[in-house]
Amino acid sequence: xxxxxxxxxxxxxxxxxxxxxxxxxxxxxxxxxxxxxxxxxxxxxxxxxxxxxxxxxxxxxxxxxxxxxxxxxxxxxxxxxxxxxxxxxxxxxxxxxxxxxxxxxxxxxxxxxxxxxxxxxxxxxxxxxxxxxxxxxxxxxxxxxxxxxxxxxxxxxxxxxxxxxxxxxxxxxxxxxxxxxxxxxxxx
Numbered sequence: 402x403x404x405x406x407x408x409x410x411x412x413x414x415x416x417x418x419x420x421x422x423x424x425x426x427x428x429x430x431x432x433x434x435x436x437x438x439x440x441x442x443x444x445x446x447x448x449x450x451x452x453x454x455x456x457x458x459x460x461x462x463x464x465x466x467x468x469x470x471x472x473x474x475x476x477x478x479x480x481x482x483x484x485x486x487x488x489x490x491x492x493x494x495x496x497x498x499x500x501x502x503x504x505x506x507x508x509x510x511x512x513x514x515x516x517x518x519x520x521x522x523x524x525x526x527x528x529x530x531x532x533x534x535x536x537x538x539x540x541x542x543x544x545x546x547x548x549x550x551x552x553x554x555x556x557x558x559x560x561x562x563x564x565x566x567x568x569x570x571x572x573x574x575x576x577x578x579x580x581x582x583x584x585x586x587x588x589x
Contacts, residue, residue, distance in 0.1 A: 405581070409445045412438070413500055420503035428536070431507040432486035439481040443474070448580070452482035458571060461485070462537040465563055468573035469552050470541035472582040475575055479539060480508075487537040490524055490559075509536070515544065521558050525565070532566045539573075548582045 406413075416438050423431045443450055458464070462485055468475070476489060489510040496502045496512040505512070511527045514520030528538050542559035543552060563570055 466539040472579035
């Protein structure tokens with residue numbers, strides 16, 4: 402993993418600078434710049450991403466994407482392959498990550514404290530507001546990475562969000578995306 406980080410370090414630094422430059426841009430501008438960066442990072446890491454069914458994604462939203470969550474690079478994979486700008490629902494701790502936290506704010510991700518009832522209510526209210534505004538949301542209903550092909554149990558709030566918004570739902574399936582998180586894995 403250290404080798405991979407060193408390999409993409411110049412792109413991470415570049416991404417940090419771009420994240421600062423794009424902090425006041427529109428969601429669409431920031432998303433498409435992040436998409437270009439995500440594609441480059443994934444390629445530089447040596448991963449082979451194949452996306453099937455993207456032609457079925459509507460041209461405009463609002464759309465609620467529900468995806469399994471296998472590994473650390475899942476958000477980059479989704480951004481690299483999804484033509485619609487999408488905001489993520491993410492745990493509060495991710496907002497403080499250097500570079501990634503900045504980009505998450507740039508694409509208007511919703512960060513919430515998932516350990517409290519108030520945090521969960523905050524997340525659901527904001528996600529409903531986003532969808533009413535026509536924005537697209539991605540939720541990892543498992544709430545955390547499985548680091549395997551086996552899915553974790555879905556969190557109730559994510560499914561409640563699907564019910565409350567009545568937005569179009571697009572299921573996303575990630576396969577072998579946990580390869581960075583599992584030592585010795587050679588899957589791509």
